[in-house]
Each structure stands twice: as C-alpha cells, then as structure tokens.
Amino acid sequence: MAIDVQKLHRTLAVPALAAGALVVLAGCATPAGGGSGDGAVKVGITVSNSTNPFFVAESRTAEETAKAAGAEVISQEAGEDVQTQSNQIDQFITSGVSFIVIDPVDSDGVGPAVKRAIDAGIPVIGIDSVTKNATVSITTNNTQAGEVSCVSLAEQLGGEGKIAILDGTPISAVADRVTGCKAALEDYPGIEIVAEQRGDNSRDKALPVATDILTANPDIDGVFAINDPTAAGVQLAAEQKGLDIIITSVDGAKSAVDVILAGGMITATAAQDPAALAKQGVETGLAILDGTDPESDLIELPTELIDADSAPDYTPWG
Structure with a gap:
C-alpha cells in the first residue's frame, strides 16, 4: 500500500x-x-x-x-x-x-x-x-492518520529497525490509528514491532510506560505514539535513558510542531483539527x-x- x-x-x-x-x-x-x-x-x-x-x-x-x-x-x-x-x-x-x-x-x-x-x-x-x-x-480519518505517521517512521528508518507502539484508551480513534499504522508497516518487512503497550493518551502516563519499553528494549530505533501528549512522554523517557530515537504521532498540536521545527526526537505528526x-x-x-x-x-x-x-x-x- x-x-x-x-x-x-x-x-x-x-x-x-x-x-x-x-x-x-x-x-x-x-x-x-x-x-x-x-x-x-x-x-x-x-x-x-x-x-x-x-x-x-x-x-x-x-x-x-x-x-x-x-x-x-x-x-x-x-x-x-x-x-x-x-x-x-x-x-x-x-x-x-x-x-x-x-x-x-x-x-x-x-x-x-x-x-x-x-x-x-x-x-x-x-x-x-x-x-x-x-x-x-x-x-478525523484516523486510519489514514496512523498510516501516514508510520510510513514516515518507516521511511526515516530506511525501512529497517525495531519500533514500539504506544497505544491509548479504548476509543475508536486510537484503535483506528494503530490499525492504520500496522497496515502501513506491512509494506516494510524490515521493521519489527518489539513492544506494544497502552497508555491513557497523556504525557504523564506515557512516561513510565515508555520507560519500561525502553528499558526492556535499549536498542529500539523508533516509536509510534497515538497522540502528541503520548509522544512527549516517550521523548522524555528517551531523554532520561540517554537514547536518541525517532518518534511519530498523531494530532498536529503546537507542542509537537515546536519539537519538529527544533529538530527533536518527535519528527512527524499526522494533523487533525x-x-x-x-x-x-x-x-x-x-x-x-x-x-x-x-x-x-x-x-x-x-x-x-x-x-x-x-x-x-x-x-x-x-
């Protein structure tokens, strides 16, 4: 696809x-x-x-x-x-x-x-x-949002690497983003999903979950986060672990765009309004x-x- x-x-x-x-x-x-x-x-x-x-x-x-x-x-x-x-x-x-x-x-x-x-x-x-x-x-077309975000992640990794998916609460928007992400990654057999866990769509909840994922997988290359607050939690966890990874997400919020413009670990977000x-x-x-x-x-x-x-x-x- x-x-x-x-x-x-x-x-x-x-x-x-x-x-x-x-x-x-x-x-x-x-x-x-x-x-x-x-x-x-x-x-x-x-x-x-x-x-x-x-x-x-x-x-x-x-x-x-x-x-x-x-x-x-x-x-x-x-x-x-x-x-x-x-x-x-x-x-x-x-x-x-x-x-x-x-x-x-x-x-x-x-x-x-x-x-x-x-x-x-x-x-x-x-x-x-x-x-x-x-x-x-x-x-929002959340399936599409997950697709374009994970295509970006895979392309930035050159089609190869280990990634995690930080999921969220049980709502259709979140589920569709994960579905779209996984569907897009089918075109990148060199990408391996080594962890998938749920947060609650917030930075504070994502921080300990991401810390656990990064501790168990210190060689991870990237993370797909289901929204920008979750991505912020992942970035903080990576900083605290001394890791430099690629993070993509969904939302298009100013906080994430500022990181993108500054060249931070959050490199792409699929915008919604x-x-x-x-x-x-x-x-x-x-x-x-x-x-x-x-x-x-x-x-x-x-x-x-x-x-x-x-x-x-x-x-x-x-």
Whole structure:
C-alpha cells in the first residue's frame, strides 16, 4: 500500500485554549427547529477531560458555535471516567437538551447512555471517535492518520529497525490509528514491532510506560505514539535513558510542531483539527433539528502529515 503523504495537504487552525469542566449558559435566541420546553435550543457537550489541549479546543469551539447560533449550552468534561460521562448524558436528558455533542471516554462504554438519549428523542453527535449508538459520528480519518505517521517512521528508518507502539484508551480513534499504522508497516518487512503497550493518551502516563519499553528494549530505533501528549512522554523517557530515537504521532498540536521545527526526537505528526470536528458536530446537530439528516452515520475529515518539510507552512492548534 503505497501512500503519498505529500498529497495530503490541508491548513488547520484552532482558537486558543479554554478551561474545561464548566457550565456555560448562553443567550436564548432560538434558531429554527427543535428546542427545550421553552422553545430555546439547548446543547449538551461532554468531552473526555480538561487537561488535553485537544479536548479543551473541542469544548471551546463547540460552545462558541452553539452560542453563536443562539443556543443555551451545558458543557462538561468527564475526567476520563466513562461512568461520569454516562451520568452527564443522563443529566442532559433530564435537562431537556435538544441534542448532545460527545467526545467519548470509551467509544463502546458510553453506548447504553447514548441509547437512552436517542430513545428520549435526543440526537447524539459523536466527535473525534465513532460513538456507539450515536446518530452520527464525525471523526478525523484516523486510519489514514496512523498510516501516514508510520510510513514516515518507516521511511526515516530506511525501512529497517525495531519500533514500539504506544497505544491509548479504548476509543475508536486510537484503535483506528494503530490499525492504520500496522497496515502501513506491512509494506516494510524490515521493521519489527518489539513492544506494544497502552497508555491513557497523556504525557504523564506515557512516561513510565515508555520507560519500561525502553528499558526492556535499549536498542529500539523508533516509536509510534497515538497522540502528541503520548509522544512527549516517550521523548522524555528517551531523554532520561540517554537514547536518541525517532518518534511519530498523531494530532498536529503546537507542542509537537515546536519539537519538529527544533529538530527533536518527535519528527512527524499526522494533523487533525479539533475546531473543525467540534464546529461540524454542533452544526450537524442544528441541521438535524431543522429536519436535515446526515447523509451517513460516519463523516471522516482528512489528515495531513506535518514534518520538517511541511511544518514551516502549517498553523498548529494548541
């Protein structure tokens, strides 16, 4: 499967970060379609956490998009706990929201709560990951992201070497990235995957996991990390071990792009756009209220490889 990463080009941008774990009430001007009991549209938003800049950017953009449409907004973060997020969905139902936008902690784990919302007549729009039982899911093409990131890793290694995969939480976005990576590596028989372990998509969790991998495999040449915070944890572990390895990832965050531009161990990241995902999620919910159903239950946005060649012309988020 030959993949021409240079053909994947898109300019991404995102607003500045905002704090998560909050409830925001906007004005009550009413767009056409749906709404709560008093006629106003009310939007429930829940994302995985308030520490990852990706989710913070999603939250802020979703809130801004909904408020610009005159909707009320109830915005929450789940602290990476599926039961907390399920409870938030139940609270949204009780509050009479018009629709829900969710970036799930666990793609399948939130399924029962999502179904309760659907059964209550409330559309649910999953963003970033495919969300079980959702009306529609809007994601980055995560399989493609994993493919282009691991093609870059393999090519930088000259098609030979030992690598590790640092996996993440049980969401479809993460699983698809790993699937795409492994599929791409089938074209590079000289690349050996010597370790694969899960983190929780964060720098702090990736650090000890990566340290264990590097301790057991001191001759490792590279690592595919499922997102940029994970890549940062891998880089720190390698620095502490006195190793110089190649790390590629997925996200396109400013923190990773800065390392790429500085010539650090993170050499490439497949970019995604949290603002675009969140904006389209809210706009899709509003369209559903107006009677326009999505053409498909899965909408995938393309990715772009950011490396030393493309980073100078790329506008990162975060």
